[in-house]
Structure formats: C-alpha cells, structure tokens
Amino acid sequence: MLELQKEAFLRAGIRVLLLMLGLAGPLAAQEDNHSLYSINAVQVQEGPVLDGVLDDAVWSSGVLIDNFVQQEPDEGAPTSEHTEVRVLYDSETLYLGLRASDSAPLGVTATEMRRDSERILDEDNFQIILDTFMDSRSAYMFVTNPLGAQLDQQIANEGEGNRRNRQAGFGTSNINKDWDGVWHVAASQDANGWTAEIAIPMVTLRFPESEVQSWGLNLMRNIGRKNEQAFWAPIPKAYTLTRVSMAGSLTGLRTLNRGSDLRVTPFVTGGASRVTQAGQIDNSFQRDLGVDLKYGLTAGLNLDVTANTDFAQAEVDDEQVNLTRFPLFFPEKRDFFLENSGQFTVGGVNPGNRIVDLFFTRRIGLSDTGNVPILGGARLTGKVGRNDLAIMDVQTRGNELGLAGENFLVTRYSRNFLSRSRVGALFINKNQTGGISRHYNRTYAVDTSLSPHASLTITGLMAKTQTPGRTRGDMAGYVHAVWLDENYRIYSEYGDIQDDFNPEVGFLPRAGIRTSKTHFEFTPRPGRLGIREMSPMVNIIYTTDQQNRMVTRRMHYMMGTRFENGAYLNLWYNRWFERLDNTFSFRGVPLDPGDYSFGEFRASFMSNPARKVYYSLTYSPQTFYDGDRTDTSASVGVRFTDRFSTEASYGRNDVNLSNGSFQLDLASIKVDFALSPTMTLR
Incomplete structure (x- = not known):
C-alpha cells in the first residue's frame, strides 16, 4: 500500500513538471533585462575621494540610475523612498555613489558594523551584483549599510539552491559567503536619509581579456522598517538579487587596468x-x-x-x-x-x-x-x-x-x-x-x-x-x-547511490540507497491580518536500499507565514518511518533493530531581526523512535549602539527512549564591539 502511495505521489509530481515543460514554449518569453536596463559607463581621469558625502564634482558626470521599482511589498510599483545611484569608473576602479532618501530619517535601521554579518541584510542596506563575464551565472555581490559596513559574496550558478526566505535556514555552496574581496566604502546619515560612496578596484574582479567590456549589473535597496526591497532591473518575487540572468547591463567599459x-x-x-x-x-x-x-x-x-x-x-x-x-x-x-x-x-x-x-x-x-x-x-x-x-x-x-x-x-x-x-x-x-x-x-x-x-x-x-x-x-x-515562479515551487529529485560508491574527498551522508523527493509549495498573499505571504507546502522523501526495501520515509507538512512587520511564523509536522537493521546508539542509549514510526511537531516564531531588540522561540514536542522527545530553544539579541551588541541563546533536547534517557543543553552568549567596519572584537 505504501509503495502504491509513493508511486502515485511521484507520478503526480512528474506529470506537473512535464505539463509545465510543455507550457514553456507557448509562454511569453521574459523580456531581456540586459537590453531594457542598460547604462553606458562613464570614464573619468580621477575618481572621487571617499568620505561618505556626495560633494565631489566628479559625481555629476556619472550616469544616473533613479528608476527603482519594488519587489516587496507592491511588485512593480516605484520605490516608496526616492533612490539615486551614480556610476562611473577610472582605469583601475569602479565607483558607485548612493543617495538613499528617506522621509523618516530617524527610522533608518542601522546598528550592524561587523564585516560579513548577515544582520546587515536585515537592516537598511544597498546591494550590488556584478556579472563581469556576462554569462548569466556567476557574479560578485557587494552589500553596505548606512554605517559603511561591508558584506561580500561570490555567486556561482545564480546561487542555485538558495531560498528567497532566509528563515528557511539552509545555505548553498553556490553562494560563497566567506569570500572577502578588497573594496572600500564610506557612508553617512543626514536629515534626508543616508549616502554611501563605494569603490571596487578592478584587481578584485575577474573579467574577460577584451578592450571593451560589458558587464551584468543590478542594484537593490532594502528599507528595513518597511520590509521593502526595490531593484533597478526588476526581479520577480520568486528570486533574489543572485538571479543574474535578470540583471541589467553596464556597457562601454574600456582600457581597464588590474594593476599588479x-x-x-x-x-x-x-x-x-x-x-x-x-x-x-x-x-x-x-x-x-x-x-x-x-x-x-x-584577467x-x-x-x-x-x-x-x-x-x-x-x-x-x-x-x-x-x-x-x-x-x-x-x-x-x-x-x-x-x-x-x-x-x-x-x-x-x-x-x-x-x-x-x-x-x-x-x-x-x-x-x-x-x-x-x-x-x-x-x-x-x-x-x-x-x-x-x-x-x-x-x-x-x-x-x-x-x-x-x-x-x-x-x-x-x-x-x-x-x-x-x-x-x-x-x-x-x-x-x-x-x-x-x-x-x-x-x-x-x-x-x-x-x-x-x-x-x-x-x-x-x-x-x-x-x-x-x-x-x-x-x-x-x-x-x-524544479519549477520556480512567483506563485509555485515544485520539484522532484531522485538519487541512486550504490553500496560501494565511496567519494572519500566528498560528503556522502548515506550510501547503498535509492531516494526520491517530491515537493509542492505555493505562496498565497492574503492581504489581511498583517500577513504578507504564506508558504504552505507538502513533500515526501522515500528511501529504499538497493533491493528496493523501504528504509526511510518522511511526510512533511508545513505552513510558513511572513508578516508585513518582518516577523516569521513557521508550523510543521513530519511523519517519519525508519528501519534499523542494526543497533544504533544516541548518546550511549541503544536502539534495537526494528521498524519505527513517529511524528514531529514544531512551532517557531522569529521577530523582525532588523529591530534593535529581536528574539526567536521554538517548541517541538514529538514521538521519537520507541520513546518521546521535546526540543525547546530561545534567543534574544540587543543592539545597544551601532558598535555594541549582544545575543544570547539557549536550546534543550529532552530525549526519553525505552533503553534510557538523556538531555542535551547548548547555550551561548555573543558580545560584539565594532571598532570600525573592518575591525571587531567578539
């Protein structure tokens, strides 16, 4: 019976994907942002002095970008706060000057100064992506905020595997968050909002060997208190800035010099x-x-x-x-x-x-x-x-x-x-x-x-x-x-790993299996109760050994809810089946061989991480093999100033099995003091 259910579920997923593949031809082709959003680079003999104030005369010669449109919350509408970017370059450096106007300058969210902190992405920030090979796959990404903090990443294969909603908690090897390039930022805040001057040396980038260059370029502004994201070259809600195939273009770059x-x-x-x-x-x-x-x-x-x-x-x-x-x-x-x-x-x-x-x-x-x-x-x-x-x-x-x-x-x-x-x-x-x-x-x-x-x-x-x-x-x-658009995320995958497949220089959690997964998810927007987006989903993982004997099955039901104020609520239930052929121990407590069915409920809530005080709570009661388990966790963070912040977290796992019990406690406290955007004490 279970085998028939599994086959029916997989057939349904394959039919949907085939249907969408069949529709791919008749669907209207997406307009090419490379040509619709294109600017011609302006070369200068000497770039501006970076002090966070756009008062150098050379900025007036830079090409102006001021037609930003929203992705969230009102897709396609002009950004609610006027945004201007000037772009120019000399032979050794690319310069961008940002004027991020704000009708409520005291509401600008900027408390994070540490380099490469993901908190920068939750606050007011400005993001740049450069596809220097114009291959619509790989790129460099640079992010700054009103304090001049820096975050940079290398993107491969358009960040394939990345989730638009970072609360999902999964990373991908196609986004290299630990890459550190050499670039410079100076930023300041004033009565009209905030400004930033950005210099990216050519030596930091790789690009083709040609006299005249054309690069993919896109820009994004995040307005923290409004939870609003606005792009220069529009990107549908299903995707992030890493979707470089939808970037605009920067053309006419000439005689670039990467120096020594x-x-x-x-x-x-x-x-x-x-x-x-x-x-x-x-x-x-x-x-x-x-x-x-x-x-x-x-180059x-x-x-x-x-x-x-x-x-x-x-x-x-x-x-x-x-x-x-x-x-x-x-x-x-x-x-x-x-x-x-x-x-x-x-x-x-x-x-x-x-x-x-x-x-x-x-x-x-x-x-x-x-x-x-x-x-x-x-x-x-x-x-x-x-x-x-x-x-x-x-x-x-x-x-x-x-x-x-x-x-x-x-x-x-x-x-x-x-x-x-x-x-x-x-x-x-x-x-x-x-x-x-x-x-x-x-x-x-x-x-x-x-x-x-x-x-x-x-x-x-x-x-x-x-x-x-x-x-x-x-x-x-x-x-x-995978089919991914503004309303649906549907995918199926299948892996066959034979018993002696042994990539010793790779990561292989489990060999000797045949495993499949089918996933359905859509994103309704109720427009009421302060809800911005919901993401109900269901998926099944079905795993057998090489003799087609079921060894693992997981049915996953989830409802994620993102609110207009930036908070996130997640509810899920997993129904598990696990077959143990040999004794296995958790923390010294043995589990006997046999078949086990158990269920896992989880509720979690995360406040808007852009606020000066933020928190998260998780509660997960569940049956667990032949016993039960309860997971609880909580965290709270406080940003006292733009230089000083702290975060404390605590998690506990209470596990009771027929052969014994154990508890696991994990607590941490982090204190950060930023001396500057490039130096932090932790």
Missing part, C-alpha cells in the same frame, strides 16, 4: 610550553613560518599557492546538536579554499536534503582526530570564454597520531551553452604518499544543468568511484527538476 595582481602573505607562528611532572621539567617550543601567494595570471584566471599552510585565523564552526543517524554538514571557512569554490561544486542542489557532494574541501587537512598539516598546495581557477576551469593540488604530511601524508588532485571543467545551461566533468584523485598501504581513492563524474525555460531547471550527474577492495557497486546517479 600579486598578493603575498607571509606568516609566522610561535609558542612555548613548560610541563613539570614528578620533579621533571620539560620545556618545548613551537615555531613555524609559511606563505600564501595569490597571482592573477590573466580571468587566478593562481593561488600556499606553503606550510596555517589556518589559525579561520573562523571556528558553530556548535550543532546532531540527533540523526547521519553526519552533519559544516561549511568551509579556510581562506585558501574559498575563492571560486563554486567552480568545484558537483552534487545535489537541495541543501535541505543533501544527498551527495562529490568534492568537499574539509576532507583536506582535517580529520576526526584533528588538523592534518598541509605542506603546500596550488589552485588555478577562472574562466576562458564560455569555459570554466578549476584545478587544485594539495599535499599533506603525516601527523603524530599516525595519519600518513596524502596528495589530493581535483580537476573540474564545465562549458556554458545557451543562456543558462552547462555541461561539465570532474576528476578527483586522493593518493596516500606515506606509510605502507599506499591507499588511493578516485572519483569520476559528468554533470549538466539545463534551463529550457526561465522557470524550469533540470540538473543531473553520473559518477563512479574507484577504491581498492570495493567493487560491488561503485556508481551513483542523481537528477533534479
């Missing part, structure tokens, strides 16, 4: 320790040195070299509680692996149901037992015409825990065709260079992404691994089709 594109970063580390035991004194000293080098071979290709790499400056991971049977995904935060990291990405596109990522950089230099020293490495990434190239080679050395040195070679090529489609291949070789076993592991893959219509994208891959002693079945396949 060489950055060398040497480093020295040192330390000492003294241990006294049983009258014996042991003094030890630690010292090390190394260097990172970044060099632009061409489109970048070479990174590292020797005796030090990752001491990398940001630590956020604490997570894992009450599943499978590993959690932690994003990469080490600088050497970040720039153009999206070019190496091959895998599932749904971060909420991560089936496989064939290349996961945290497999290099990190292990369950700690850090593995990196002797050195080199990486070449970039674009040549419609071709994306990415090559990396890294060598580690053994450590005191007995891990042998290893060499990692990763090569990735993809070719863009049509307006938003691509095809590519990936090869990964991991080879042990020390010890006796000389173990190796290899991954081969081909992948494609097809976009026959602006709202329809089909993604797929085929992969094979090669590991000594694992030959029963070492193949994997995956396909994902």
